[in-house]
Amino acid sequence: MTSADAGAGRGAHAVAPDGPRHTTVQVAAGGCGHGWTHPVAGRQVFDLHNTSGTPAEVRLTDPRTGAVYGEVEGLGPGTTRPLRATLGNGTYAFTCLPADADAVTGPTVRISGDNSVRSGPAAVPVTQQELIPPTLAYQQWIQTRTVELARRTDVLRAAVDRADLAAARAAWLPAHLVYERMGAAYGTFGDADAEINGTTAGLADGVRDPEFAGFHRVEYGLWHGESASSLRGPADRLAEAVHALRRSWPDQRMDPADIGLRAHEILENTVQFALTGRTDYGSGTDLATARANLDGTRALLGRLRPLLRTRTAGPAGIDTWMNRAQHTLDAFDHDGRWTPLARLTRAQREKVNADLGELVERLADVAALTDVRRTA
Structure with a gap:
């Protein structure tokens, strides 16, 4: 035997x-x-x-x-x-x-006695209490973004009000990208998210549905030949929702137990929606959206990084893949004019998908490391 x-x-x-x-x-x-x-x-x-x-x-x-x-x-x-x-x-x-x-x-x-093998990665579980400081810091960052969002949205609304649709198209993307950088807070926004950045998903009449609102409703009108008079209502409604969010945000509280998961979900949603063109209503700026989502992920990781460093050397390769994805996306920004997804070559499309997909896989480690686990 x-x-x-x-x-x-x-x-x-x-x-x-x-x-x-x-x-x-x-x-x-x-x-x-x-x-x-x-x-x-x-x-x-x-x-x-x-x-x-x-x-x-x-x-x-x-x-x-x-x-x-x-x-x-x-x-x-x-x-x-x-x-x-x-x-x-x-x-x-x-x-x-x-x-x-x-x-x-x-x-x-x-x-003992075998020095040829090194143990796999291990991490001490985080507690809810330890996640509170980075959550509060991120909430403050979001507060600053809501002020910027309101200011840029007002520029968009003013352009629509004076019937300068060329200026409105120029103002739409800078305002929209501010919101796209705030992705980890969407769950806390509640109904405001649909009012500000809703799509036609689930709407019976699609782009003609009266519930279709927010940035994408304005985007559709600006890039599909709607008149300024028909866009004043959607632009006003968008601006009102943005200002309501700015006023209400100081009273909101994000769940510290969710913040690590959100660091993964931001770009997971990017791959699922932006990189498939499901959120393009005419502007052709999905790659700009992906770049803004990457910025939002960096902002959240920056607040989580001190906590992660006390437990591990850091999830392997995240910074390398963040930089790689940024370099890939930046190649499609031509002085604020972004290459539409439909104009990418097959090789370019494969590289974008591969770089963002790999980064999403790496960010899953952050979600696992910050998962609050039962201890007793």
Whole structure:
């Protein structure tokens, strides 16, 4: 019998066809982490088997610091799911968090004597309290943007009022881009978001629907030959919504638990909507929107960065990919006249999609690192 066969016979270890060592680990209030009796360094898989009668979260942690190397959520009773990790020298323990019961940390396991393997990334979970300062700082940044937004929107409305549609088209994009930089706050804006930046999605009559409002309603009219008189109402309605947002924002409160997720969602929405042309109503400025969304992501990350640095060297490659995406998008800005998506070559379109898509994947790590986790 080989050593691998011997381990399998004890029900603790086995070497699967895919290469990594597998260890079956028990998940239960009275047996969290039991089964990991022969720790080794290297890439490996823990087959977490829930022997209890309730769902549970399971984390592989450093018991000294609380840093998490991996986790499985929603492990149902009687089910088994894998947790993959690369472990070097150090101390480890499984923490089981059954639904409606206290957290239980299993026995500490030590790996030593193998300096050839470095442990995979781990991070100490953040608390709601730690997320409050960056959230407040970001809220203040948004407050400043609302003042700028109101000022630029007033310029747009004034141009429409005096029937200078060329000036209105020139004023539309600078005003719209201010709003597009504020993406992490959209959820807090409530109904104001639809009034300021709504689309025709879900509207029975499309661009003719009376509920179609905001920047995109004005955009449609400016680039589809509508008269100044027909645009005064939409421009007034837009400006009123913007000023109402500016007045109400100091009384709003963003949820600190959501702020890391928003850092990922801004550009996720960019890829889903702007880069597919779904939010273009005639101006051909979706690439400018993407660039503004990138600015908004930078603004939020800047406020989260001190918190991230205390837990990790930083999600790998984010700054590199942020700069790469910015360089790619800036190539389509010709003194404020942006290349429309439809005029990109296939190679250009593929590069834009690849750079923004990769950045979105990297930003998912920020959402994971700032996810407020249950601790007891």
